[in-house]
Amino acid sequence: MRTTINSLKKGEKAIIKDFDIDVIPLKLLEMGCLPGNTVELLQIAPFGDPLYLDINGSHLAIRIETAKEIDVELIKIKL
Amino acid sequence: MINQNINVALIGNPNTGKTSVFNQLTGLNQQVGNYPGITVEKKIGFCKLSHNIKANILDLPGTYSLNASSIDENVVIELMLNKNDKLYPDVALVVTDVENLKRNLLLFTQIKDLEIPTILVINMADRMAHKGITLNIPYLEEHLKTKIALISSRKGFGIDELKKLIVTYKSISNEPCLSASVIDPEYFNSLRKAFPNQLLYKLWLVITQDVNFLNLERKEIQGSFTKSHSDLKRLQQKETIKRYQFINDVLKEGLKVDATIAKDFRSKLDRVLTHKIWGYVIFFAILFVIFQSIFDWSKVPMDFIDSSFASLSTLANNTLPAGVLTNLISQGIIPGIGGILIFIPQIAFLFLFISILEESGYMSRVVFLMDKIMRKFGLSGKSVVPLISGTACAIPAIMATRNIENWKERLITILVTPFTTCSARLPVYAIIIALVIPDTRVLGVFNLQGLTLMLLYLLGFGMAIFSAYILNKILKIKGKTFFVVEMPNYKLPMFKNVAINVIEKTKAFVFGAGKIILAISIVLWFLASYGPGTKFKNADEIIRAKTANSTLSAQELENKVASYKLENSYIGIMGKTIEPAISPLGYDWKIGIAVISSFAAREVFVGTLATIYSVGGSDNENTIKNKMAAEINPATGKKIFNFASGISLLLFYAFALQCASTLAITRKETNSWKWPVGQLIFMSGFAYIVALIAYQILK
Amino acid sequence: MLQEIIAFIALGIALAFLIRKFFFKKKKFDKNCGDDDCGCH
Helix, strand or coil: CEEHHHHHCCEEEEEEECCCCCCCHHHHHHHCCCCCCCEEEEEHHHHHCCCEEEECCCEEEEEEHHHHCCEECCCCCCC | CCCCCEEEEECCCCCCCHHHHHHHCCCCEEEEEEEECCCCCCCCCCEEEEEEEEEEECCCCCCCCCCCHHHHHHHHHHHHHCCCCCCCCCCCEEEEHHHHHHHHHHHHHHCCCCCCCEEEEEECHHHHHHHHHCCHHHHHHHHHHCCCECCCCCCCCCCHHHHHHCCCCCHCCCCCCCHHHHHCCCHHHHHHHHCCCCCCCHHHHHHHHCCCCCCCCCHHHHHHHCHHHHHHHHHHHHHHHHHHHHHHHHHHEEEECCCCCCHHHHHHHHHCCCCCCCCHHHHHHHHHHHHHHHHHHHHHHHHHHHHHHHHHHHHHHHHHCCHHHHHHHHHHHHHHHHHHHHHHHHHHHHHHHHHHHHHHHHHHHHHHHHHHHHHHHHCCHHHHHHHHCCCHHHHHHHHHHHHHCCCCHHHHHHHHHHHCCCHHHCCCCHHHHHHHHCCCCCCCCCEHHHHHHHHHHCCCCCCCCCHHHHHHHHHCCCCCCEEEEEECCCCCHHHHHHHHHHHHHHHHHHHHHHHHHHHHHHHHHHHCCCHHHHHHHHHHHHHHHHHCCCCHHHHHHHHHHHHHHHHHHHHHHHHHHHHHHHHCCCCCHHHHHHHHHHCCCCCCHHHHHHHHHCCCCCCCHHHHHHHHHEEEEECCCCCCCCCHHHHHHHHHHCCCCHHHHHHHHHHHEEEEEEEECCCHHHHHHHHHHHHHHHHHHHH | CCCHHHHHHHHHHHHHHHHHHHHCCCCCCCCCCCCCCCCCC
């Protein structure tokens, strides 16, 4: 099971790993969605879609169908 | 000292306050036009930089990068690549927001690589303290090879320094930030060998974009250097990564954030405004307040405009020499213009509210809240603004669909927006409701007439959503679906920006719809003032003969003549001709005339009725009402305007596409005829059937 | 008489304007559209 942005819970942070360049539009990359950058899930819209994220400092919202194509690695918070 | 005129291009991400900077530099010396052939707005302004240097400032559409994904963004590239364009900039100002500098700099590095003198404008400097941000300006200037203007367009500081900086543009370095060849050294080396005189980065843009580059034929480049679509995308990804690496390195030293100071107002507010219950409650409450206020505030100005134009019309009639032209002016042109201007209060107020919501950043949250729901009907969260704007006027509303990325969602929004109840329908609704709906209270609280009006509004929205749903199922349009909405920081709307925005949108209505309405009013006046045959020509004698035995005042006689003339004019004949088609709906030829004329603009309906029911020159609602209430159908002996025909009329106007201006804008924005024509046929057909059924059931 | 003439000229202008607005063939432009529809389809 892939861990994608879609799998994040509210408040969780992750590092972007990989995604299929043909599926993710260039614009999203230009807004900071690049492998190695941090993504945090800030809010989920009622009904679950879209997702309000902080990607590399950019605050934006994308739909689940895009979010589920971006693989991430969860940043575990040290307790 | 010679006088100089230089071209300055304002570029930047959306939400960086670029428009504020533009407004600060140009004040009201700005013009909005169109780029030829496409529906993108061209904003140019003028600014005096120093006593002998003036600047033409071109405010380009906001974009995140030169890799265009919409026509808006294409415009930016086209300009930046074409040295022969007369607006080609001597200097580029890249406007950035200090809180989003990392992302904003992507565009900056791309512009810089085009080897145009570029000034980095860092806006919203007033927020630095709040967020614990400090900048090392000399370091940044050195590493980014530019000059920096730190400003706050909101507080108004830094603008003078910016102007001084622009004047020194020749001394700013044109060196690129990133050498394009790092993207793929081998490929770029061969490009360089083939085209030694061209900028590498420019070549790259031509290859990856669909742009017209006048000096080089795309074919030349494509021949030996074509790469597959996938490969190009991979290289673009690499380019983006390289640029961000560069930016990160520079900002590591150049920008420091003290997280302990940073206050986070945004997330607190977000939690409430996007809450699954409170979010919607607040949104609908805001909508309610907006509509209520618009109604209340518009009454006085509207009455004022109404009576002013009525007086103007009488004045023209009395002072100008008698004749056809005078009649055209006082009965066709002046009322026509009055009919356009009377909607300015409502439209301006609505756009005032929408503009404030957008400037404050709240609108993005609304889009966020509504997207999922809207998608069920084939629309986008971004369709909210057009749908709400449609209650003022469909024209600016349809123009507002330009930011919807997905073509299918945008098309559906354009097609269904005219179902929402626009301001022009209100006079029609008002008079019919006054005629056929009793003025009583329901449950002791709700005024029945007010309730009917509200129901009509809801019907409009409902129909819009419902047709969107159907269209979504029927239309087979594939397209990449890509949705992203930036969630900007909340900020207090700046009065200047809001005001200029409102003026622009109102102008769109006045000049867009206005010209068409005026032209049609002129044509209609002719159709109503001339008629074929002897009946029309001899109207005066015929009526005198008919009424020889009854005692009528001069005014009443005149009215009767006017009414007879109308019946036998071109438009009267048209009305009579369609009568058999509309009598199943409960209408007679008189209403038929009014319906035909209101194709110019729905509000013409009331004016035409005034003429038909021979109320002479005044538009006094009560008098028209009484006259209409008294009208009897000669065949049945019953009232023409009864409950059944009233409801039928209301429904007809709720659903019919009767605004020629809307057709025109739909054609423009969809670039084809099939959509507006289809819209016309469907909506008219639907309106007809519903009105028919309603009348037949209720009569 | 003059009034009639001017009035009919006004009518002519109005008609010409409407015809141009609604029946004018859209200008052909060279540029291709980008990836997603910019209104052409």
